[in-house]
Amino acid sequence: MSVLVFAETSEGQYKKVAFEATSYGAKVAELLQTNLVALSINAKDASQLSTYGATKILNVKNEKLTSFNAKAFAEVVSQVAKSEAATVVIIDSSSNGLYLAPLVAFKLQAALASNVVGIPSTTNPFVVKRKAFSNKAFCLTALSTSVKVIGLAKNAFGIFENTVETTLADFNPALSDADFGVSSKQIIKTSGKVSIADADIVVSAGRGLKGPENWGMIEELAQVLGAATACSKPVSDLDWRDHAEHVGQTGKQVAANLYIAIGISGAIQHLAGINSSKVKVVINTDPEAPFFKAADYGIVGDAFEVVPKLVEKLKIFKQNNA
Amino acid sequence: MKLHLFYPTKQQKTIKNMKLLVCISHVPDTTSKINFTEGDTKFDTNGVQYVINPHDEYCLTRALWFKEKQGASITVITVGTQLVEPTLRKALAIGADDAIRVDAEPKEAFFVAQQIADVAKKEGYNLILTGRESIDYNGGMVPGFLAASLNYNFVNACIGVEIEGQNVTATREIDGGSEVLATTLPIVLAGQKGIVEEKDLRIPNMRGIMMARQKPLKVVPAIEVILNSTTVGFEKLPLKSACKLVSPDNIDELINLLHTEAKVI
Numbered sequence A: 001m002s003v004l005v006f007a008e009t010s011e012g013q014y015k016k017v018a019f020e021a022t023s024y025g026a027k028v029a030e031l032l033q034t035n036l037v038a039l040s041i042n043a044k045d046a047s048q049l050s051t052y053g054a055t056k057i058l059n060v061k062n063e064k065l066t067s068f069n070a071k072a073f074a075e076v077v078s079q080v081a082k083s084e085a086a087t088v089v090i091i092d093s094s095s096n097g098l099y100l101a102p103l104v105a106f107k108l109q110a111a112l113a114s115n116v117v118g119i120p121s122t123t124n125p126f127v128v129k130r131k132a133f134s135n136k137a138f139c140l141t142a143l144s145t146s147v148k149v150i151g152l153a154k155n156a157f158g159i160f161e162n163t164v165e166t167t168l169a170d171f172n173p174a175l176s177d178a179d180f181g182v183s184s185k186q187i188i189k190t191s192g193k194v195s196i197a198d199a200d201i202v203v204s205a206g207r208g209l210k211g212p213e214n215w216g217m218i219e220e221l222a223q224v225l226g227a228a229t230a231c232s233k234p235v236s237d238l239d240w241r242d243h244a245e246h247v248g249q250t251g252k253q254v255a256a257n258l259y260i261a262i263g264i265s266g267a268i269q270h271l272a273g274i275n276s277s278k279v280k281v282v283i284n285t286d287p288e289a290p291f292f293k294a295a296d297y298g299i300v301g302d303a304f305e306v307v308p309k310l311v312e313k314l315k316i317f318k319q320n321n322a
Numbered sequence B: 001m002k003l004h005l006f007y008p009t010k011q012q013k014t015i016k017n018m019k020l021l022v023c024i025s026h027v028p029d030t031t032s033k034i035n036f037t038e039g040d041t042k043f044d045t046n047g048v049q050y051v052i053n054p055h056d057e058y059c060l061t062r063a064l065w066f067k068e069k070q071g072a073s074i075t076v077i078t079v080g081t082q083l084v085e086p087t088l089r090k091a092l093a094i095g096a097d098d099a100i101r102v103d104a105e106p107k108e109a110f111f112v113a114q115q116i117a118d119v120a121k122k123e124g125y126n127l128i129l130t131g132r133e134s135i136d137y138n139g140g141m142v143p144g145f146l147a148a149s150l151n152y153n154f155v156n157a158c159i160g161v162e163i164e165g166q167n168v169t170a171t172r173e174i175d176g177g178s179e180v181l182a183t184t185l186p187i188v189l190a191g192q193k194g195i196v197e198e199k200d201l202r203i204p205n206m207r208g209i210m211m212a213r214q215k216p217l218k219v220v221p222a223i224e225v226i227l228n229s230t231t232v233g234f235e236k237l238p239l240k241s242a243c244k245l246v247s248p249d250n251i252d253e254l255i256n257l258l259h260t261e262a263k264v265i
């Protein structure tokens, strides 16, 4: 018996979600009084995972798996799950993780719980808490299959150091052409920017900014904070900003440490997408804007005055705290 | 709006057998207040309006484009009780040709995927579109389970798709960009905004609504599936403390609060 975590890499380096999923896995393994096995594909330095509690690390070195391929990766994860007799398999909620998890669960005839926000509340029955209703509530789900797959929600558990003795080995999966029915042709990166998925801080602006020409100060604020930029839905529908920046119920989910909303009213569909961010700041001229009910900190004021001042003050703060 | 535009093109020859299935989830309207009853074990449907899941609506709109530009038939399917029929009728009014309702409570994702897979196996659809997730339980599991059950190719979070003959070029959203994928029919695509734009969405007109009444809506019994999981309860979000207001003339205070109190910068 074991707990297996799929620790995701990007160009050979572990993603932050890999450390979070491993930290979580260590906790689940402790709860089930078993060991945590971590699996990665083409990791340059797989030993790093011992820092987060993995007692066994398996690394797959395979050129065909250089870029993510959902079906082939699912095959690898399920082969390892079987050989390690894993009863719980943990997968992160990156865009790749979300693509992968149902395929893995199907291969293992396992139940899948996605958007899980904590360790199981009980293990028999096996009950997990997950986000539901677009972050407007939680739902408690009991998984009844002998193997369970958990899709861990982003930034829901945290990263905890817990260095353990580790054995490190290679794993050679058996793959066939049938696993490569979908192939990657091109990856288009939004260049030079922090992605919303990976960002600790997200700076977001809405229709209150009046037009796309006014985003300079938003970009600047994001730059000072090392933040990603985002926007409300109408802003992307109006083509003021790229669709990839649209957050909310019908756009991206933001589970950042800090979300700053500028000139966004705080419609229920917008809040649904950003609710799981830890700290929310709103800057809006209208003290009645619904966002003030959802935010932790707020400034009633004109973005065109407040944001440039905030940028200046933050630059000074950053210098003093560098 | 013309519902039955049909442009015979060269491509049409090679793909005249395009048989589309669009999976429709019947979900609470995005403005719904979420409440629970019976000791937080049941979703409170009181006063809740239901709509086509927004992600599914983008997919349906893309399906109409295929039908009009390349020739295809469009079936919509829902697993649900009789209560979901207005949602299926709306999909028909928007332009789907026929509808199937699998007569069962959609208890969990695996169950739903198995029901749809069973119908799809019998009917032989070669392009199945689903929303990337439904906005009620946000599981995002049905599309992958469905593709795996059928052993079809699968693209998640799809924001663009072109089909020529058997060849599919699909773009999926990834963290920090997008990825172009090459694959073939048959396929399951889990779509989201981007597969069409907001402005492409169609509001059913009177004629569409009238026609929808005549279109076939077939009810089929559910197959037996052992449930993988059950919902045992719900929790509302914890109550939030009031927002701390900072004067626009005192930005330093905001920075200080974020640094020392919230510890996020």
Ligand SMILES: Cc1cc2nc3c(=O)[nH]c(=O)nc-3n(C[C@H](O)[C@H](O)[C@H](O)COP(=O)(O)OP(=O)(O)OC[C@H]3O[C@@H](n4cnc5c(N)ncnc54)[C@H](O)[C@@H]3O)c2cc1C
Residues within 6 Å of the ligand: A205, A206, A207, A208, A209, A231, A232, A233, A234, A235, A246, A247, A248, A249, A250, A251, A262, A263, A264, A265, A266, A267, A268, A269, A270, A273, A283, A284, A285, A286, A289, A301, A302, A303, A304, B030, B054
């Ligand atoms: C099915 C459906 C799905 C939806 N999904 C989403 C979604 O995923 N994400 C989303 O964001 N929306 C979504 N919406 C839209 C949502 O209902 C709102 O319309 C939208 O969020 C409003 O965007 P906004 O706050 O930018 O604009 P507005 O509501 O126009 O708000 C602009 C705000 O800016 C403030 N303002 C104006 N000038 C200034 C200034 N100089 N300085 C500071 N503040 C200023 C105003 O006081 C106002 O509060 C959805 C709607 C539907 C029907």
